[in-house]
Amino acid sequence: MTQDVDPEKIKYDNFDARYYLEHYYSTPNGFEGGPSIEPFIFAAEKAKEYVHADYAKSSRDEVQSWIRNDPTAFNWKEYVRVSLQLEGKAGSKEEVEAKERHMRSVFKATVFCDILTESTEVIERGYEGPYDVVHCVGCMDLCPSYDAFTVAVRKLSGLVNDRGFLHLEMGVDTTESSIQDTYIVGDTTYAKRLHVTKDGVIEALRLAGMSTTLVYEYVEDNEASAGYKDHILMIIGQKNI
Numbered sequence: 001m002t003q004d005v006d007p008e009k010i011k012y013d014n015f016d017a018r019y020y021l022e023h024y025y026s027t028p029n030g031f032e033g034g035p036s037i038e039p040f041i042f043a044a045e046k047a048k049e050y051v052h053a054d055y056a057k058s059s060r061d062e063v064q065s066w067i068r069n070d071p072t073a074f075n076w077k078e079y080v081r082v083s084l085q086l087e088g089k090a091g092s093k094e095e096v097e098a099k100e101r102h103m104r105s106v107f108k109a110t111v112f113c114d115i116l117t118e119s120t121e122v123i124e125r126g127y128e129g130p131y132d133v134v135h136c137v138g139c140m141d142l143c144p145s146y147d148a149f150t151v152a153v154r155k156l157s158g159l160v161n162d163r164g165f166l167h168l169e170m171g172v173d174t175t176e177s178s179i180q181d182t183y184i185v186g187d188t189t190y191a192k193r194l195h196v197t198k199d200g201v202i203e204a205l206r207l208a209g210m211s212t213t214l215v216y217e218y219v220e221d222n223e224a225s226a227g228y229k230d231h232i233l234m235i236i237g238q239k240n241i
Contacts, residue, residue: 050103055139116143133160136167140194141170146200153207208237213236
């Protein structure tokens with residue numbers, strides 16, 4: 001798969017995945033993609049097969065380290081314990097270990113993806129799906145325009161089964177605020193180039209042949225760590241047939 005030359009994308013070649021995990025995942029408080037397996041932790045009991053995909057090699061390496069049960073891998077046990085408690089279980093050490101074994105048994109691969117590529121191949125060959133659920137968090141912020149965003153959504157919808165679901169989580173503009181234009185991980189500043197409203201996201205899903213089934217909005221408060229707040233949209237589209 002050809003990687004396009006984009007100065008903002010190139011920054012992710014040196015993305016500090018471990019710094020990101022250690023500074024943003026000290027306690028269970030939400031879920032994201034990148035080097036995180038948190039979405040999988042909470043979906044594991046329903047998944048027969050799970051594929052993790054990310055642009056940054058460091059993120060894929062972090063996830064692969066956990067799959068191999070490498071002793072240096074990031075410790076997700078507290079997240080697993082919380083997920084068990086939400087399922088009505090005690091979250092004992094034995095239950096945590098059993099769930100981690102199950103997760104590793106259905107974890108198929110961690111592979112390269114690039115939703116902004118000019119190619120039609122968004123994800124590594126052999127993993128094109130279709131999938132029952134595609135979960136995309138934070139990636140859309142890098143889209144340089146609304147047109148690029150609608151193309152990316154259409155490409156992701158192509159990975160989804162008929163009547164399957166595409167779950168997006170992303171910052172959006174509101175009448176009260178605009179999304180922060182940058183975020184910092186370690187010593188690197190990354191751009192958030194896309195400015196879009198909730199209605200714009202719903203329209204992009206419609207253009208991709210999907211009906212909106214769930215919309216949830218919340219404010220991500222990063223005042224203490226980064227000096228800003230973002231309005232986050234979680235939205236699920238279902239593919240029409």
